[in-house]
Amino acid sequence: MGGASVVGRTTVTVQVNGQERRLELDSRVTLLDMLREHLELTGTKKGCDQGACGACTVLLDGRRVVSCLTLAAQCDGREVTTIEGLAPGGELHPLQEAFIRHDGFQCGFCTAGQIMSAVALLAEERAGSDAEIREFMSGNLCRCGAYPNIVAAIREIAQQGGGMP
Amino acid sequence: MSVLEYRRPEQVAEAIALVSADPGAAYLAGGTTQLDLLLKDGVVEYGTLVDIGRLPLRGTSVVDGVLRVGAVTTMEELAADAVVIERLPMVREALLSGASTQLRNMATIGGNLLQRTRCRYFRDRAVAACNKRAPGSGCAAVRGPARMHAILGAGENCIALHASDLCVALVALDAVVGIEGPDGQRSVPLTEFYVMPGERPDVENVLAHGEMITHVDVPLPAAGLRAQYVKVRDRASYEFALVSAAAALRIEEGAITEARLALGGVGTVPWRAWAAEDLLRGRQADEANFRAAAEVALRDPYTVPGTEFKVGLAQRLIVRTLKYVSGAQT
């Protein structure tokens, strides 16, 4: 059984960007706060903390989720990929390059979530048309209004065969 | 909540035992409702969360013309299920019109059935009068700028909406909820699973403390039933329904032999429009009858100024959707 040995605390072993991390945390700590406050991986952003903006999107066992409504404890034994894990060697993922080229952001705050979501979108094979991209990227809010440029960036990579390494 | 215990048992019986034994314990599946209410809005209190997300209640199977969906199957998994794609397109439409892909990857089918209302009077600790949160305290929403609220099954005690899309399609299809608790297993039709707010808006369904949903059975319709789920909302995506309709018709020689109609965005529970179905059955599939069905479906609504428009909008949507599934409109 997973769970606590100390009242209100949980031990979590999780693969973050390919690296095994073991933490003893307050059971209330979300995956998002674990990344940001305990692992200093602040690339993943907290925009609403209630699952409504997508800024905290990460991949959990390869699927996109909002990390703000996921307990760190729920990730025990699982794999997490964040924006910091997308370009581990410093070489940008094709989507990251496309976001720069197409100006798919302004303030940049939603960008990590957008890109992680887009990585999953391509893997889900849901970038077949602009309409499909728009629908399945709608879980990621952008208040600067970069949507058309984000769609253009994803469209380009999808047309090039998905950008999967 | 000064501390929270997190437990992750490996067996269903163990999970049930943990929650049954502790009045302050609750199940945690996808977390999209529970963690929001517990940690963020702070309107529910649990000392222990029992994570059932990895229990062997995942996946689907077909037995005797019924699709059995494990309770912790995610919305995305169910939407991608081959049987759902082929035999239950309306369920898939409902699934994919809800939330975002991220949330659908987390949210489970059992959790979707048990999702709590989005009413911001319920979800805000600053509001004192909420019968759902504090029975007997009143309902502040009935005098507020309520828009995302119910008009059917509602009353001055509570106008909180059940905001699920999936459940609307499932009630239309006579889904049955599989339940397991300390006293064993039982099955309840989804149409009887929810409890109208009445005098006790805090009681939302028939589950007793410690009982969990283990699966949902969806009878697979015979060929020839045309069905559609249509959702009306302000945004083009990622918003709860203002009004939605799950409609299905079987038409033989111009006459309706099977009619199913359920509504979302309007009910305190996923709303099966029984009277409208009764009216349609045996009649011609024409606009006049669709209009009559829409009238009947919205009979005796309880509205507040912000929700009055939903009556007409729901009626229009019903007519439009029935026309579509009858083949009169593309």
Added chain:
Amino acid sequence: MTAPSPNKIVGEPVDRIDGQLKVTGGAHYPSDVGYPDMAHAVLVQSTIASGTIRAIDTADALAAPGVFAVITHENVPELVHEVMTPFGPSPRFPLKDNRIVHHGQHVAVVVAETLEEARAASRLVRVEYDETAAILDIDDPRAQVTTNPYEMDVERGDVEKALASADIVYDERFHTAPVTNNPLGPFAAVARWDDGRLLIHSSTQWPVMERHVLAGIFSLDESAVQVLVPYLGGGFGAGLRTWPHTVLTALAARILDRPVKLVVPRPQMFTSVGHRPETVQHLRIGATSDGRLVAIDHEGTSTTGAEESNLEPITVVTREAYDCPNLATHDRLVALNIPNPGAMRAPGHAEGSFALESAMDELSHRLGIDPLELRLRNFAEVNPQTRLPWSSNALRECYRVGAERFGWHHRNAEPGSLRDGEWLIGHGMAAVSYSWWATPCRATLSLGRDGGARLRAAATDIGTGTYTIAAQIVAELLGLEVDQVHVEIGDSALPLAPPSGGSGLAVAFGGAIEDAAAHLVRAFLDLVRDDDRSPLRGRDPDEVIATNGRLQLSDDPGVGESYTAILERHGKDELSAEGETDPTPKAEGMTMSPAGAFAAQFAEVRVHEELGLLKVTRLVAAVDAGRVLNEKTARSQVAGGMVMAIGMTQFEETAFDPATGRITNATFGDYLIPVSADIPDLDVVFVGEPDRYNPMGIKGIGEVGITCAPAAIANAVYHATGKRIRSLPITIEELL
């Protein structure tokens, strides 16, 4: 530098120089900052809108695990409560006494070792109130009303007389809902004190203003306060004031003598950092039957917080919009028990132009004149208020190019005449001018032995592209590559700069950079003035050009040398120069009217006949922004304004509970901003020439994108359906 630059970098669609950081998660926003011994703060807010705190019980919260302190009005140290800024006095300090003036007012701040502990303990603070009747309705006769609150009302000619003699008189009222900025990045502050000095990482669009306010509140010398904001997760005006949560964070850090972090949760963002207020407007327009405007009377009323001020000039857009001899504009401010509003992208203008440009459309239909033609007939050749010639004005070009790209003239003008199945299709247009505003700006520019330049100023990049355009300007003026320019901004310790706000930063910053670059080139020439080994010995700046990392004679390119050669020979690591500019138009002696950006927008909408669904399917903006500094980021910025306009027009309304003043939709699940599926491809095209007024020819484009789209969309809805909707947002209810 008088010789024209041979380097064509300004204006080019250069990728953002901060792009790599932003796509890798490496850009650090205030909420990303952490210190090892940092405590976490959570705000407790009032649950009434008006009254007093009778008792506040913090015992349980203080006893909760991890809690260090609970600060309330009862134990808050004495602070200075009001510091003046160009946007008025700092917001009312909520803990200054036991009074509550709006729902969601901060009443306590709980500080604990972890965020989880602080949040849990914040729910244990119990407050008892003596509630008094709140004033919450803009029409409440008890509300205090200020007329001409900004002293910007104008009157010219004789409006009443002209209205009486007009062939046609238009007289309608408009309403716009309160909306909330909601930058994606929640506002945050991380404060630490060292030896009486305050270092604060803070979500602000104006570091030097924030420094000024914090220094005033904590009775410090400004040099003892440093505000850092290298990146900001959007602001849209919310970061133009120093809000109380920032003060409380600094205060908590001082009390605890350890760093404190406070991130405003999304629901509290609705009550803590301003919003665009509700407005009601009354427009009367007189015209001749051939479409000449003879009189305009525009009254605009907006709401503000109790004991607060807000600058929301609604009607100012009208006074210079059209050539109309008789005009009166009046603003009114109604004080309510609501969270204080603040600037939000094109404050006042976005609401005012919705009314004016809807009215022009309505008038055109009543007169039977094409809406575009009506505007052309009333085109303001000169500034109609000052009668001075515009420093630039390509609005006619905006009309022409926008109409052409949209296909305006091919449409059937009859409302309700276009359809595609169940969808009614409509076309609408609107136009606007948006003036920039800026304060003086300085910049320090240096060039080092590695051949790279370093630019420093206390400006900010809130997503607008400041880093990139600044690098482009430097690169062009000094003859460098963009990647040879290092831009340091977002730090109040750097040379003072105006805010990212008022569409004016680029105007001011560009001027300061140009001045600094000129001084730097002069400094290099001064260095070699008597240098026998320099081919540039004794040369004046107007004889040289800068290109390819060197200075050379403009009429003999072979004669010159590189910056690095000069530095090396003179044993210097770098040369530095200061630049400054004061872009503020002078009150006296002006020979031209400094123009803002002009824009015309054209919208196509689809309205579902049965279900009332509204979808914007095309939006074209033709913009005269003067000199465009970066075509890529400029287009993005205008498009971003258009997206926000779609939100304002279709979805957004901050909904107040009429009984309690509580905001009932203070989450991103309930307050709807546009999502990707709502936004079509947006066509943004730039027209016009560099402006004559300021040296760089810039006019500022941060706000012009949002200003005329709401009316263009509403006018398209009318064309589609025949329904004239004079209230925003235009929701399904209105279209059934």
